[in-house]
Amino acid sequence: MTGRGDAGGRPEPRIPGNDYGVLDLPALGQWRPRLPVSVVIPARGGQDKLDLTLAALSAQSYPGHLLEVVVVDDGSTPPLRIPEIALEHTRLVRAAPGDGGVARALECGTAAADGEVIHRMDADVVPYREHVEAHMRWHHLAGYLVVTGTLRFTAAGGPPSGDAGDALAATLPMPAEVRTAVAEGGADSLFELDPDNGHDWIDRLVAGYRGFRDAPEALLHRIHVGATVSAPAGLLRAAGGYDPSLTLGEDTDLGYRLTQAGAVFVPDAEALAWHLGTTTAMRRGAEVRRYTAPFVADRIPYRRHLRTDPGRQWLVPYVEVVVDAREASFEDVRASVDGALASALPDVRVTVTGPWSSLSSLSSLSSLSSLSSPAGGLRTPLDDPLLDLRLLRAQYAHDGRVVFADEPAPAPAPFRLTCPAGWVPGADTLGSLIERAEEDGAGLLLVALDENESGVVAARLERTAAVARAALVAREGESPDDVIADLYGMAWLDGESWTFRPAARAYPSWASNRNREAARWRAEAEARGKEAERARRQVAALKAEVRELRAAVAKGERDTARWRDKAEQRRLEAVALRRAAQRSLLRRTRNRLRRLWSGS
Numbered sequence: 001m002t003g004r005g006d007a008g009g010r011p012e013p014r015i016p017g018n019d020y021g022v023l024d025l026p027a028l029g030q031w032r033p034r035l036p037v038s039v040v041i042p043a044r045g046g047q048d049k050l051d052l053t054l055a056a057l058s059a060q061s062y063p064g065h066l067l068e069v070v071v072v073d074d075g076s077t078p079p080l081r082i083p084e085i086a087l088e089h090t091r092l093v094r095a096a097p098g099d100g101g102v103a104r105a106l107e108c109g110t111a112a113a114d115g116e117v118i119h120r121m122d123a124d125v126v127p128y129r130e131h132v133e134a135h136m137r138w139h140h141l142a143g144y145l146v147v148t149g150t151l152r153f154t155a156a157g158g159p160p161s162g163d164a165g166d167a168l169a170a171t172l173p174m175p176a177e178v179r180t181a182v183a184e185g186g187a188d189s190l191f192e193l194d195p196d197n198g199h200d201w202i203d204r205l206v207a208g209y210r211g212f213r214d215a216p217e218a219l220l221h222r223i224h225v226g227a228t229v230s231a232p233a234g235l236l237r238a239a240g241g242y243d244p245s246l247t248l249g250e251d252t253d254l255g256y257r258l259t260q261a262g263a264v265f266v267p268d269a270e271a272l273a274w275h276l277g278t279t280t281a282m283r284r285g286a287e288v289r290r291y292t293a294p295f296v297a298d299r300i301p302y303r304r305h306l307r308t309d310p311g312r313q314w315l316v317p318y319v320e321v322v323v324d325a326r327e328a329s330f331e332d333v334r335a336s337v338d339g340a341l342a343s344a345l346p347d348v349r350v351t352v353t354g355p356w357s358s359l360s361s362l363s364s365l366s367s368l369s370s371l372s373s374p375a376g377g378l379r380t381p382l383d384d385p386l387l388d389l390r391l392l393r394a395q396y397a398h399d400g401r402v403v404f405a406d407e408p409a410p411a412p413a414p415f416r417l418t419c420p421a422g423w424v425p426g427a428d429t430l431g432s433l434i435e436r437a438e439e440d441g442a443g444l445l446l447v448a449l450d451e452n453e454s455g456v457v458a459a460r461l462e463r464t465a466a467v468a469r470a471a472l473v474a475r476e477g478e479s480p481d482d483v484i485a486d487l488y489g490m491a492w493l494d495g496e497s498w499t500f501r502p503a504a505r506a507y508p509s510w511a512s513n514r515n516r517e518a519a520r521w522r523a524e525a526e527a528r529g530k531e532a533e534r535a536r537r538q539v540a541a542l543k544a545e546v547r548e549l550r551a552a553v554a555k556g557e558r559d560t561a562r563w564r565d566k567a568e569q570r571r572l573e574a575v576a577l578r579r580a581a582q583r584s585l586l587r588r589t590r591n592r593l594r595r596l597w598s599g600s
Contacts, residue, residue, distance in 0.1 A: 011473060014486065040070045056128075061132075069089065071123075072106070074101070120226055139230065178190060217302075298315040313400055322408050343429070351409075411464045417430060424501050424503055426501070427499075447492075
C-alpha cells in the first residue's frame, strides 16, 4: 500500500511510533468531510437490536452521501431484513456458506463495500450522533490510522438469545425513538449505564500510556476490538484482512497484522456508542481465553507468555533471519543458517535467498550422472556451476524452519535480521538484539561486522512495523533507513560485543551438531537453575537468620529500655530519700536549737 496523502497530493504525515498527538485533530462539527466510509455490520439473528443500530446510523452527523451501511447476514433464521428507518444507502448481503463465523462474514462485507474506510460495527451497538464523524476526522488526517470507539455498556440488551426474547423486546426502545434521540444529541439518555460491566482493561491500557500515545508496538493490537473499529480499506488489504479460519480472536489477529503493516492505533473517547448487553468474552471469559490461546499463540509472537513450550515451531515466528546465498559458498551460508537455528531463542525462521527458480529438479542429486555442458559436452554434478545452491537445498529441504525464496517476502514476524553469509550469530545474539530494540523502541539496529572495499559489512535487525511505516510516508528518493531513524530511532552496534563471529572461528566446532549444542545450552541452563536454587535456599536461610537476629536485637532493646526505666525509677527514689533525709536532719537541728533557745 502506498501513502494516500491528502486531496492536494501531499505525502502522508509522519507519526513517530504511536504518538498520534502530532496530528492537528479538528473539533467535532468544525471540519469538512470528503472521504466515503462503509459501515460493515456482521449479524446472525437479533433483528430487534439490529433495527436500533440502523436507526442510530440513520441519524449520524457524518454526511449521508458519504456513508453507506453493509449488513452481512451470517445465516440468520429467519433471514434478516433492512427496516424502513435505515439509511438510504443500506445494503444486505449474504455471507458465503461455510464455518468461518464472523470473520468470514466480515470478509464478505468488506469485499462488497465501496468506501475508502471500512468501519466495522457489531449489530448490538447503538452509536451516538457524532460516532462515525469522530472516527472519520482521524482518517482525513492520515491514511494509516486504526480508530477504536468507546463503548458504554447497558444491561438493557439482556440475554443474547433464548426464551427471554419477549422480555428483551420490552426493555428496548422503539427504533423511531432511538433515531429521534440520536438526531437531537440525546443518545446519552436512551439507556442506563451498567455499573458492573465495561472495558475497564482498555481504559487502564489507554491511561497507562498517555492515551496510548506511548504504547509499545507489542501492545498496540490489544485495543483492536471489533464492536466499533475503523481502518482504511487499503490498509486492511495490505494486512491481509480478516482470517476466515478463526471463529474467535479474529480482531486480535487482525490487530497484530495491522501493526506489522505500519498502523497507528487511536482510541477516541468522543466516538461514543452504547453496547446492548454484555459480550461473550465478559460472560464466559475463562472459556474464551482457553479456546483462543492456541490460535493466538500460533499467530501473535508478542504473546510471549503463551509461547513457553521449548523447541516449538509457530505459524508466525518472533524473528526471521535472512541469509543471501548469492555469491556465497555452501559452507558460509550453512554456518550462518545453523547459527541462527541454534539460537537460544526458539522462535526463529530462516529465509535463504538466491536464484532458486534457476535450479532443476533435486532428483539430479540422487546420482552422479552426467549433465550437459554449455559447450555441448558432458560434465558431472561436481562441476555444476549451481552446485552450492543445490547442496543448500539438499541440506535444508526437509527442515520446516528454513524457507527458500528468490527475494524475501514481507515479513509476518515482528523482527527481521539480515545476516551476511559467513557470519554466525551467537546463541544469545537474537534474543539480546530484540531485547535492546524493545527497550529503546528502535526501528533499526545495525551491527558492524567487518569492513572491505565496498564499505562496512553489517547485520541488520529491522522492526517490521517500522519498515512498513517508512514505506507509507517516505518521499521520493528518500532513504528508508533515514525515515526509520526519524520515526523510531536507529543505532550502530559492535559485532564482537553482540557475539557475531566469522564462520572460520565459529564453525563447525559448535554448530556441526545442533542437537548437541542445544543439549549443551540446556545442561548449562539446568546447572544455572540449580545454582540459582542453592542461592535461593541460602538467601532464605540468611533471611531467617536475619529475622532471628532482629528478634534478638528487638528483645535486647526492650530489656535495655526496661532496665533503663528501672534505673531511672531507682534514681528518683534515691533523690527522694536523700531529700527526705535532709528534711529530717533540718527538723532535728531546728528542734534542738529551739530547746537550747528555750532553756537559755
